Amino acid sequence: MCNKVKARGAPATAVHVRDIVKQVYAFAILHGEKVDNPATDMGAASIATFAPKERAVSPLEIRLTSRQIESVATYPTIRLPLRMILLTLVRKSELVEAT
Incomplete structure (x- = not known):
């Protein structure tokens, strides 16, 4: 799912998708569901890395x-x-x- 979002040119949104999936699974686990959280092992840097901004307002x-x-x-x-x-x-x- 994150790769689809990243492929359409939205890497920051792909990282947000990962965070939401991670929270949904954490909520389910907290409430007794016996499932593995697939987003736990996926670091944000594996989806997208961002270069620091160097633009200054003149x-x-x-x-x-x-x-x-x-x-x-x-x-x-x-x-x-x-x-x-x-x-x-x-x-x-x-x-x-x-x-």
Whole structure:
């Protein structure tokens, strides 16, 4: 199943498929089913490996994006977090959970 998903050009999704299959079998085993989990012996790296990203946002791109954010017709409660993400480059979840 993972190979089919990977063959269509979605290696990250193939790894997610493996994780879901692994969880389904773990749930079944936890609830008394006597089955082997086929995903246990299959490592994520055997499905796909990913190269680290080396792309950086340039100062020009930050400046242009900042100007575009200001020109979009939206609520300030949406515009302000977008600017904060752009200036700090944090993930959305990190910003939401920040104190």
